[in-house]
Amino acid sequence: DADVTQTPRNRITKTGKRIMLECSQTKGHDRMYWYRQDPGLGLRLIYYSFDVKDINKGEISDGYSVSRQAQAKFSLSLESAIPNQTALYFCATSPTGLPYEQYFGPGTRLTVT
Amino acid sequence: SQKIEQNSEALNIQEGKTATLTCNYTNYSPAYLQWYRQDPGRGPVFLLLIRENEKEKRKERLKVTFDTTLKQSLFHITASQPADSATYLCALVGSSNTGKLIFGQGTTLQVKP
Numbered sequence: 502d503a504d505v506t507q508t509p510r511n512r513i514t515k516t517g518k519r520i521m522l523e524c525s526q527t528k529g530h531d532r533m534y535w536y537r538q539d540p541g542l543g544l545r546l547i548y549y550s551f552d553v554k555d556i557n558k559g560e561i562s563d564g565y566s567v568s569r570q571a572q573a574k575f576s577l578s579l580e581s582a583i584p585n586q587t588a589l590y591f592c593a594t595s596p597t598g599l600p601y602e603q604y605f606g607p608g609t610r611l612t613v614t
Numbered sequence: 615s616q617k618i619e620q621n622s623e624a625l626n627i628q629e630g631k632t633a634t635l636t637c638n639y640t641n642y643s644p645a646y647l648q649w650y651r652q653d654p655g656r657g658p659v660f661l662l663l664i665r666e667n668e669k670e671k672r673k674e675r676l677k678v679t680f681d682t683t684l685k686q687s688l689f690h691i692t693a694s695q696p697a698d699s700a701t702y703l704c705a706l707v708g709s710s711n712t713g714k715l716i717f718g719q720g721t722t723l724q725v726k727p
Contacts, residue, residue: 543718543719544658544703549714551713591658600645600646600665602660603650607657
């Protein structure tokens with residue numbers, strides 16, 4: 502079984518809808534991350550969490566919110582989806598200490614029409 | 615601002631040759647530099663890392679060099695195979711306990727049989 506799983510894998514939604522992307526991990530890592538990937542722009546950090554009570558904004562957090570329900574679960578929400586949030590979204594985990602190598606989920610392809 | 619650059623042009627090489635990918639950075643003093651492989655539609659997979667005080671690191675057919683004076687890392691795949699075709703991402707990690715990585719946009723490698 503995969504160590505980091507994401508649901509759904511694909512989602513098409515309409516502008517203005519609320520949508521939640523979910524991430525679960527069995528690696529036992531405390532640190533979890535949400536990234537989005539756009540062609541030519543690489544991976545950009547949306548939010549990250551060091552533990553259940555520690556959530557931090559990344560470089561592009563506007564329009565997104567997160568919830569860390571447990572050590573193993575980290576959800577990303579788009580409160581009111583807009584077309585420029587169409588992207589590939591990845592969840593990742595890392596060990597607590599340096600060098601924070603990341604273990605990624607399979608991704609969610611989100612299309613906002 | 616911190617900037618990390620990888621060649622956006624795809625690298626095409628013949629099977630059996632050595633592929634060399636470049637990662638340059640500015641305005642940053644990383645403690646570690648990491649390399650990831652990403653296949654289309656999939657999450658990145660961690661390959662290997664090199665510390666700031668290391669000049670070279672090897673893992674099977676992979677070799678990474680790190681020149682902190684030039685602010686550059688080179689990633690080599692020797693005896694390349696068509697199965698090595700993928701996008702390769704570099705990422706920087708600082709020495710502070712921020713737990714965040716800065717990713718390059720990746721270089722696509724195509725190995726022709």
